[in-house]
Amino acid sequence: MTEQLIRMESSREGTANACDLGALVAGVSQRIPDCVIVPISSELIEIERGARRVLVATAEVYRTGRVEMRLAEFGRKRQARLVLLGELTVEELDSARALVGTLLLRHDARLPELLAAVEQAFELLLALENTESHGKRLSRFEYELDELIDIARALTKERDTSKLLGLILERSRFVTSADAGSLYVVERGSPDEPGETRLLHFRLSQNDSIAFDSHEFHVPVNRSSMAGWVVIERQPIVIDDVYELPPQSPFAFDRSFDQKTGYRTRSMLCAPLISSRGEVIGVLQLINRKRNAKHKLLVEQDVLEQVVPFDARSERLLVTLAAQAGIALENALLYDEIRGLFEGFVKASVDAIEARDPTTSGHSRRVAEVTLKLADAVERCDTGIYRDVKFTAEARREIEYASLLHDFGKIGVRENVLVKAKKLYPHELEAVRLRIELSLRELEVERYRRQLELFQRGASQAELNRLLESIDEQRFELTQAYETVCVAAEPSILKSGDRELLERIERMTVRRVDGTTEPLLSEGELNCLRIERGSLTAVEFAEIRSHVTHTHRFLSRIPWGATLRDVPRIAGAHHERLDGTGYPLGLKGSEIPIQSKMMSIADIYDALTASDRPYKRAVPLPRALDILQMEVTEKHLDAELFRIFHEAQIWSP
Numbered sequence: 262m263t264e265q266l267i268r269m270e271s272s273r274e275g276t277a278n279a280c281d282l283g284a285l286v287a288g289v290s291q292r293i294p295d296c297v298i299v300p301i302s303s304e305l306i307e308i309e310r311g312a313r314r315v316l317v318a319t320a321e322v323y324r325t326g327r328v329e330m331r332l333a334e335f336g337r338k339r340q341a342r343l344v345l346l347g348e349l350t351v352e353e354l355d356s357a358r359a360l361v362g363t364l365l366l367r368h369d370a371r372l373p374e375l376l377a378a379v380e381q382a383f384e385l386l387l388a389l390e391n392t393e394s395h396g397k398r399l400s401r402f403e404y405e406l407d408e409l410i411d412i413a414r415a416l417t418k419e420r421d422t423s424k425l426l427g428l429i430l431e432r433s434r435f436v437t438s439a440d441a442g443s444l445y446v447v448e449r450g451s452p453d454e455p456g457e458t459r460l461l462h463f464r465l466s467q468n469d470s471i472a473f474d475s476h477e478f479h480v481p482v483n484r485s486s487m488a489g490w491v492v493i494e495r496q497p498i499v500i501d502d503v504y505e506l507p508p509q510s511p512f513a514f515d516r517s518f519d520q521k522t523g524y525r526t527r528s529m530l531c532a533p534l535i536s537s538r539g540e541v542i543g544v545l546q547l548i549n550r551k552r553n554a555k556h557k558l559l560v561e562q563d564v565l566e567q568v569v570p571f572d573a574r575s576e577r578l579l580v581t582l583a584a585q586a587g588i589a590l591e592n593a594l595l596y597d598e599i600r601g602l603f604e605g606f607v608k609a610s611v612d613a614i615e616a617r618d619p620t621t622s623g624h625s626r627r628v629a630e631v632t633l634k635l636a637d638a639v640e641r642c643d644t645g646i647y648r649d650v651k652f653t654a655e656a657r658r659e660i661e662y663a664s665l666l667h668d669f670g671k672i673g674v675r676e677n678v679l680v681k682a683k684k685l686y687p688h689e690l691e692a693v694r695l696r697i698e699l700s701l702r703e704l705e706v707e708r709y710r711r712q713l714e715l716f717q718r719g720a721s722q723a724e725l726n727r728l729l730e731s732i733d734e735q736r737f738e739l740t741q742a743y744e745t746v747c748v749a750a751e752p753s754i755l756k757s758g759d760r761e762l763l764e765r766i767e768r769m770t771v772r773r774v775d776g777t778t779e780p781l782l783s784e785g786e787l788n789c790l791r792i793e794r795g796s797l798t799a800v801e802f803a804e805i806r807s808h809v810t811h812t813h814r815f816l817s818r819i820p821w822g823a824t825l826r827d828v829p830r831i832a833g834a835h836h837e838r839l840d841g842t843g844y845p846l847g848l849k850g851s852e853i854p855i856q857s858k859m860m861s862i863a864d865i866y867d868a869l870t871a872s873d874r875p876y877k878r879a880v881p882l883p884r885a886l887d888i889l890q891m892e893v894t895e896k897h898l899d900a901e902l903f904r905i906f907h908e909a910q911i912w913s914p
Contacts, residue, residue, distance in 0.1 A: 292376055293383065301331065308379060312340055313386040315379055320347025323357065342382035344375070408436055413585050421654075422593045426464050429534075429586040430545065434467065436582060437530065437575040438554040439547035440568075441468040445488050446543045446590075448479070461488055461544065470558040473522050484511045487531050488544040495541055497532040497580060501570040525564045530571040532579045534587035543590055545583055550575060611665050618671055618679045624867055629664035631863035631911055632856075635902065636660055638909035639859070645901050650855065655824040660856050663831035667860060670811025678804050683750045684789045684796045690750055696781065697743045700771035701736060708732040742766045742781060750789075752796035763790055809836050810845045827854070835860040840896035858899045862906055865889060865898070870912075882912065 299307040304322040308315045318328050323345055332341055343363045357363040419425040430444045443466040447459055459482040466475050483489045490512050491498060500506070503514040503526055519526055528550050534543035549558060551567045558564050571579075615622045636657065639647050652660065671679055677686060685693070711728050745762040767787055770778040782790070789798060797805060813833030821828050834857035837843035839850055869888060872879040880888070886907065892898040 293380060301327075305331070307331070310383055313383060313390075314341040315344060315382040315386075316341065317344045317375070317379065318346070320345055320349055320353075323349070324353070340386065342386055344378045344382060346375075408432075417589060419589070420593060420596050422590075422597050423464075425589060425593045427467075429582075429590065430465065430467050433545050433547060433579055433582055433586070434469075435554075436578045437547055437571060438551050439530070439571075440470055440549040440551050440558055441524075441526075442466065442545065442547045443488075444543065444545055446594075447482065447492060447541055459492070461486070461492070468524070470563075471522055471524050485513065487512050487514070487529070488546060491531045491533050491544050492541045495533055495535070497530065497576060497583075499571050499576055500529045502527050503529050525558065525561060527564055527568045528570045530575060530579060532576075532583040534583050534590055536587055536591040538591075542587060542594070545579065545586070547571070547579065607662055607665055610669055614668055614671055617676055618668075620680060620682070621668070621871075624871060625665050625668055627867045627871075628667065628860065628863045629661050631866060632660055632664045632860045633657065634911045635859045635863060635906055635909075636856075638905050638911060639855075639902070641909075642905055645904070647855070647901060647905070656856075659825050659828055659831065660859075662825060663828045663835075663856060664860055664863070666816060666828070667812065667832045667835050667864065668808060669815055669832070670808035670813070673811035673815070674804055674808050678797070678801050681796050681801065683752060684792050685746075685750045685786060689786060689789070690747070693746050693782065693786065694743060696771050697739050699773075700739055700781075703771075703773075704732060704735055704739070738769065739771075739781075742769055746782070746790065752794075760791075763787065806836070806844050809833055813845075827856075830854060831856045831860070835864055837861075838897040839899060842897070855899075855902075858902055862889065862898055862902060863911075865892065866906075866912070 293308070293310065295310060297309040299309060301307055302322070304319045305327065306317045308317065316328060316331065322328060323343075328343065332343070343357060345357065345363060346367070348367075349357065354363070419428055426444050426446070430442050433439070434442050444464050445461045446464050448462050449459060460479045461482055463478050463480070465477075480486060481489070482492050484493055487498060487500075504516075506512075506514060514526070516526075518524065526548050528548070530547045530550070532545045533541045534545060536542045549564070549568045550571045551558070552569055553567060556563065556567050558567060611625045614625060636652050639650050640652060642648055683690065708728070711732075712725065715725050715728065742762075742765075745766060749763060766781055769781040771781050773779060792798060795802075810833075813829050816829035816832055819829075831854050833845070834848060834853050837846065837848040837853045837857060838861075839853070839858075841847045841849040866885060866889060869880040869885040870882065889898065889903060889906075893900045893903050
């Protein structure tokens with residue numbers, strides 16, 4: 262039939278020319294298997310082999326435009342090649358090569374040359390396809406490599422365990438086109454349980470197609486679950502359809518989630534997260550790989566059309582990512598453990614401080630709470646000089662630790678000074694009482710001795726009465742003196758009447774057992790009772806103030822790391838004042854960290870309003886705010902921060 266359509270004959274010399282292509286048909290059929298020859302005309306032949314096309318035409322046909330029209334029907338030009346017989350001008354040859362790859366033979370080319378040109382054209386098309394396929398694979402490899410590098414960077418930066426787990430699952434689903442997934446963390450069982458037990462802690466799940474409520478839970482590590490099998494065997498598993506597990510499968514699939522939500526779980530890929538020490542610390546479970554990652558699986562038909570098994574490439578990607586994720590998760594868990602230990606140390610330190618000074622129990626925690634609330638209010642503020650201030654999570658932790666430990670230096674202050682509630686220590690007040698009591702007894706002995714003398718010499722009743730009145734007057738003075746000492750020892754403001762009584766007491770003496778006399782009060786006791794306000798002497802007050810220096814010195818010895826390095830400086834500056842009258846360094850204005858300025862407000866507010874101080878009553882809120890405003894007026898506290906404190910009503914629950 263081909264010969265009838267083309268009406269060609271091969272010449273005796275075995276040559277092919279512009280009018281004789283018949284020999285080509287038989288030659289191509291013999292030398293190029295699996296090809297289909299489509300005769301278009303006596304001067305144009307199309308040879309098909311799969312998706313590849315080779316056109317053999319004369320130069321005269323090419324000039325008519327029929328070849329170009331035919332090539333346009335093929336779609337992508339790289340699927341076709343052109344073999345031309347005859348002579349072309351330079352312009353025509355450039356046009357043909359621009360249109361599609363062209364091989365040019367002379368019009369009297371021999372048949373072997375023509376067959377070789379056709380074979381070469383098909384080989385070139387195949388090579389181009391292989392190159393294109395290799396290029397796609399290379400591009401895909403480069404894309405996946407770049408993605409894995411980006412994922413590695415992201416995993417390395419994240420320190421929050423919850424965020425890290427979400428990031429691991431999200432990126433794992435992304436690189437494998439998984440619709441859903443879950444993540445488990447391996448935890449040790451209770452130390453009270455016999456043997457070494459491990460639990461799978463279900464931490465989170467993600468699903469692009471449906472929304473559902475998820476909660477965390479624990480299950481034992483064993484081979485009855487897919488995640489447990491992965492932990493024990495330490496290798497990934499790939500399942501094309503979890504509803505069609507083989508009868509000999511060691512694990513089963515729990516369909517309760519699908520039954521409750523209407524979701525259809527089909528293909529699954531599970532991989533272990535392994536730490537640097539070779540321990541399995543987690544399991545990634547990916548569900549339903551999709552042809553189109555953006556397509557949602559809402560009905561059964563979506564699952565049938567979109568869900569495909571996880572291939573070897575997906576498994577390799579996940580294993581590679583899981584190796585990175587395992588190290589990142591291990592670091593995050595270790596970071597959590599270190600932070601937990603550190604927070605335990607901070608809390609234990611606070612407990613130690615409060616154990617030494619029970620009168621301020623709870624003060625450090627309340628100051629930390631108020632300071633953090635003030636920091637939140639500062640961040641919300643959109644006016645004033647602090648409108649651009651923001652605190653990172655690390656900065657907030659710095660504020661919390663510095664606030665909790667701002668009185669840590671009290672461990673370097675004598676305990677009796679810390680808890681001194683009155684101007685005289687209890688043992689000093691007791692010594693005064695014993696002195697007066699001893700003096701009263703000596704006075705009583707003196708009365709009996711004098712009475713005896715008067716009776717022996719027959720004194721009159723009037724003389725005896727004068728003796729008794731004198732003794733009673735001395736007894737009254739001593740009793741009144743003790744009452745005055747007790748009143749003056751209170752930490753309240755010393756009144757003018759108390760000063761006059763103290764002047765009288767200063768001249769009073771008491772009788773010793775040996776009959777000699779001594780001042781009722783020592784010089785040190787009198788100095789303590791003359792304290793105008795509070796209960797501390799100047800020396801004791803200086804010792805109390807030294808706790809800030811101790812705080813900075815002690816906290817500076819702790820290796821806080823880069824993110825918490827300012828804790829000692831913040832804690833050590835909470836008694837500084839804007840006008841430079843604070844301590845210990847006399848810092849002014851901008852020299853004081855804003856965190857310390859906030860803590861100063863919180864510290865004074867709590868000291869005023871606390872109801873657990875035995876030496877003073879709690880100040881009502883309005884009065885406390887007035888006192889804070891006075892501190893602002895006197896350039897002690899930051900006016901803008903107090904404004905924010907007041908407007909935000911930080912004291913409210």
